[in-house]
Amino acid sequence: VSEAQLNNGIEAQCRARGLRLTGQRRLIAQLITEATDHPDILELHRRARVSDPRIALSTVYRTLNKLEGAGIVVSHNFRGGPSRYELASKSCHDHLIDVQTGAVLDFQDRRVDRAIEKIARALGFEVVDHRLEVHVIPSRAL
Amino acid sequence: VSEAQLNNGIEAQCRARGLRLTGQRRLIAQLITEATDHPDILELHRRARVSDPRIALSTVYRTLNKLEGAGIVVSHNFRGGPSRYELASKSCHDHLIDVQTGAVLDFQDRRVDRAIEKIARALGFEVVDHRLEVHVIPSRAL
DNA sequence: GTAGGTGCAAATCTTTTGCCGAGCG
DNA sequence: CGCTCGGCAAAAGATTTGCACCTAC
Numbered sequence: 001v002s003e004a005q006l007n008n009g010i011e012a013q014c015r016a017r018g019l020r021l022t023g024q025r026r027l028i029a030q031l032i033t034e035a036t037d038h039p040d041i042l043e044l045h046r047r048a049r050v051s052d053p054r055i056a057l058s059t060v061y062r063t064l065n066k067l068e069g070a071g072i073v074v075s076h077n078f079r080g081g082p083s084r085y086e087l088a089s090k091s092c093h094d095h096l097i098d099v100q101t102g103a104v105l106d107f108q109d110r111r112v113d114r115a116i117e118k119i120a121r122a123l124g125f126e127v128v129d130h131r132l133e134v135h136v137i138p139s140r141a142l
Numbered sequence: 143v144s145e146a147q148l149n150n151g152i153e154a155q156c157r158a159r160g161l162r163l164t165g166q167r168r169l170i171a172q173l174i175t176e177a178t179d180h181p182d183i184l185e186l187h188r189r190a191r192v193s194d195p196r197i198a199l200s201t202v203y204r205t206l207n208k209l210e211g212a213g214i215v216v217s218h219n220f221r222g223g224p225s226r227y228e229l230a231s232k233s234c235h236d237h238l239i240d241v242q243t244g245a246v247l248d249f250q251d252r253r254v255d256r257a258i259e260k261i262a263r264a265l266g267f268e269v270v271d272h273r274l275e276v277h278v279i280p281s282r283a284l
Numbered sequence: 285g286t287a288g289g290t291g292c293a294a295a296t297c298t299t300t301t302g303c304c305g306a307g308c309g
Numbered sequence: 310c311g312c313t314c315g316g317c318a319a320a321a322g323a324t325t326t327g328c329a330c331c332t333a334c
Contacts, residue, residue: 020308020313041298056316061299063314080219082298096262099270109261115253116276120238123249125278128241132274134258136267162333164289183323198291203324205289222299224323 009089010072017070024048024055028063032073038084038095038104078104078133094132152214152229159212166190166197170205174215180226180237180246220246220275236274 010029014021031039031047039047045060064085067073075083078097093108112132120127152171156163173181173189181189187202206227209215217225220239235250254274262269 022308022314024315054316058300058317059315065300075222077219077222080217080225083222096265096267098267105265107261107265109257111257112254112261115251115257116274119249119251119254120276120278121281123238123247124281125238125240126281127276127278129277130275131277132258133272134262134269135271135273136262136269139263139266139268162288164333166290196291200292200325201290207325 010067010087013070013072014067017072019066019070024052024059025063027051027055028060028067032067032085032087035086038076038078038086040082040084042082044085076131076133094134096134096136098137099135100137151231152209155212155214156209159214161208161212166194166201167205169193169197170202170209174209174227174229177228180218180220180228182224182226184224186227218273218275236276238276238278240279241277242279 010033011021011026014025014029019025027048028044031044041057041060041064044064045055045057048055048060064073064075064083068075068085072088073085074088075085076095077083078095090106093106094112096105096107097103098105113130116130117127152175153163153168156167156171161167169190170186173186183199183202183206186206187197187199190197190202206215206217206225210217210227214230215227216230217227218237219225220237232248235248236254238247238249239245240247255272258272259269
């Protein structure tokens, strides 16, 4: 799937949710789509200003809140810092965080998902969602 | 293990880390020890003022930062809200969060721990720590 | 006695909101 | 044209910090 298609995807999703497609939203959608890191709002604002120097920080906040509410992006709060965002379609995974460098690595593993399902069910609940953050150090550092 | 002993435990740990034992710290240690919920700073401050009406909010912040740095308490940032604290000795577990009521249920499960270990090792890392937050709804709500 | 702790107020950081003019549909 | 959106500035919420005084060790 190309980036252009993904971007079309996010715009289509906005339309489907009744969100208007303004220049700012298209720009933010593109930035989120092409991001491989997990940028926070300030970083997204910085990147957005390259193309649109007049875009306001509050617009970035409002847009990401809308996109999150619509289930198009998801946010993470690693170690209590500012919220960091990524496309929901990229996010059926969890995060490995190198505590020495702060680098974030994505991973996906069914064992974790299955274990979580079983635990919740045993306690009388159904899983809506989960967040797993694994803090690690490189093996050779030991 | 009685609460008094646990409280002695936390004071001993403070001494071991070179943290001075002031009245405020003893009080906060006791509050954290006897808490069964996961109070945030404001709530701890509220509870502390019952015994010591002059205790400052910043003291609670500073104390919890020290205790966290010393590994005596751990903090959690559920859905980006204010940090909520609990004794590290109580915290070898993860959290189930009822998205309807906000209630937090603790659980502990070796399957998750083992799965996480395997994943990290496969990617060339060693696990230092992890945070798992499972958002759920009661089964009968479906 | 001194290094570290406390209270208070102000600063900082992150996020939200009120207002009003502008643009999508 | 109506309803939503965006920019700006101010507010709100969470946390940290500077400073002067105080206290555990």
